[in-house]
Amino acid sequence: MSPARRPLPPSSSLPAICSLNNQSESCILNALGGLHAIYIRLPTSLAFQISSAHKDLPAAIDSGYASDNDEGSGKDEEGFELRDDPYERAFAERWLTGFLGRAEELMCFESEDSRQRAIDKASSILASFFSQDEEEDEDTEITRDYRFTLNLDSYETEEHRESKNSEIITVQLTDGLAGRNDTDHTDVGLQSWGAAFIFTELMCAVPARLNFTKQSFGSAPRIIELGAGTGLVGIALGKILPRLGVLTPNIIATDFHPTVLANLQANINKNFSVSTREKSVSIQAAPLDWETADLSSPLDEQADVLVATDVIYDPEHAVWLRDCAARMLKPDGVFWLMLTVRTTGKFEGIGGTVRTSFDGRDGVRDSQGRVLAILDEERFARPNGIGRGDESEYRLFKIGWA
């Protein structure tokens, strides 16, 4: 008997609710079967039955931090499962609610019996979300250590990645599901996203490529992260910079969501409480909404560097970020923006707004009449085991005054 196949993430596999009337009965049953396989816990002995009941499921793709090495279970080596991914779960919950709202009028069912079976299945999956919430209320945080190899040589290429002059830095993060309100779909920053890992890897492998050197920074650069989420990038910077000789950086990790901010500050506290090595680093969380940016203290001084990863997922985000960044960036500062390209689902095409917003024509002007524009762009493929199934690649934009 072959092992159970890993189901696809709901966000990249479920048919759009508005298209349900054009779907076949088997497509809807497959969608429900996939959700059932992800969310309904079964005794191990029953898990094999899923594989035969859902043999039509397409081959697996990575989701969350799933690894290629564990094809059958949907778990990566650290035990993170698709079913634990809050974004996918919120997506599934909305889809099931939408399906149940329309099930009585759908024309695709061959009989009333099969309609009723589909309704029962959807209801039982939805009900399981709420009973799991009760069971898991006490234990909804996931805290993990992420290790990166910091290259201490100042090469600008990755050829020297295997440098002997390197050090491991560890970032401990809580992907803060605690206190999560499942009806709140704006708290996406309670988990760490693929782009943050790609950017942190790059900072560690070749810091000079981003100009993250003592020569360009001096000893006390001011760095502000926008839409920081769990804070991986800002916290990693706080560990990287002192080791590169930048001893007293001032780092501010910002976000607009209160729960995300509380989790961000807790992550900062966790990473900088004991180490003497990083005592000289000033790092804090601060509220900032790009749409209505309040630049009072501690955001009242302009930054040498702005960083942001995976912050473009609404058509308005790029323009808000452009105008917010223009008020926050020093005349010779750089804004590093790592875009996540999504080619399926509702975020498809939104990445294109970065180029149109930072095209060098529009936006807040500085005293010399310059606007923020893209100075350079680099593409990064999604490595196995990083990012969600709907993330097709990443683009790093170097943005500055032009």
Ligand SMILES: C[S@@+](CC[C@H](N)C(=O)[O-])C[C@H]1O[C@@H](n2cnc3c(N)ncnc32)[C@H](O)[C@@H]1O
């Ligand atoms: C997809 S998450 C990415 C989080 C983090 N940068 C990462 O890569 O893991 C997007 C982040 O942007 C934040 N965000 C969304 N809209 C925002 C706004 N208008 N102002 C400030 N932050 C916002 C969210 O709260 C969330 O933390």
